[in-house]
Amino acid sequence: MAETDGGALVHQFSNIYFTILALFCFKIFLKLCLALLSHYYIVRGNRKEAARIAKEFYDYGSLGEWTPLHEAARNGRLQVLQTLLTQPCDVNAVTFDLHTPLHEACRGGHVACVRELVHVGAKIHAISASGSTPLSLACAADNVACVSYLMLVGANPHSSPLHSPIHLSAARGKHIVSSAINDRHDVMLFASFTLHLHLTPTT
Structure with a gap:
């Protein structure tokens, strides 16, 4: 009788663990579906649906x-980003590798998104798990416009604990970016000039 009761107890606990595992897998599946759906709407530029998903889920x-x-x-x-920012959200939200939205904008070289994020309070010295800052990612991508803007708003070219943006740019042969960062006397003029070139529409 005791063996029968023990077997039933083990079976009951097994069912509980199986239920917990099933719920966990369902949660992961739901998150994956939401991520794919939000990616679809964002890439398509559907601001309304992207904002609705962000707000509700x-x-x-x-x-x-x-x-x-x-x-x-x-x-x-940019327009999707601006719509999302009109709702309660954390502009410095981090992923598992501690990347903020500003890290992603700099890595992609999207200076308009960088400006928008900084304007609403994004941390320009945020450090990822790999030691990258927004400035170091902009330098690695050789995006002069992003580098220039970040320098204008006070980004420290030596804030990365691993490799400075100067070293990253030089290692990749990005001499324009690295020399611009290294010359602290001319950086404001350089940044203003490159931003003007980038933001002025061509005829």
Whole structure:
């Protein structure tokens, strides 16, 4: 009788663990579906639907979430980004590797998104798990416009704990960016000039 009771107890606990595992897998599946759906709307430029998904399903307070802000910043969707920012959200939300939306905008070279994020309070000295800052990612991508703007708003070219943006640019042969960062006397003039060239529409 005791063996029968013990077997039933083990079977009951097994069912509980199986239920927990099933719920966990369902949660992961749901998050994956939402991520794919938000990616689709953001890439298509559907601001309304992207904002609705972000508002109803995303918890910006949870650590390690890839949010619609990250997606819009990475793809350079300025209007979608602006729409998302009109709702309660964390502009400095981090992924599991501690990347913020500003990191993604800089890595993609989307200076308009970089400006928008900084304007609403994005941390320009945020450091990812790999030691990258927004400035170091902009330098690695050889994006002079992003580098110039970040320098204008006070980004420190020596804030990365691993490799400075100067070293990253020089290692990749990005001599224009690295020399611009290294020359602190001329950086403001350089930044203003390159931003003017980048933002002035061509005829």
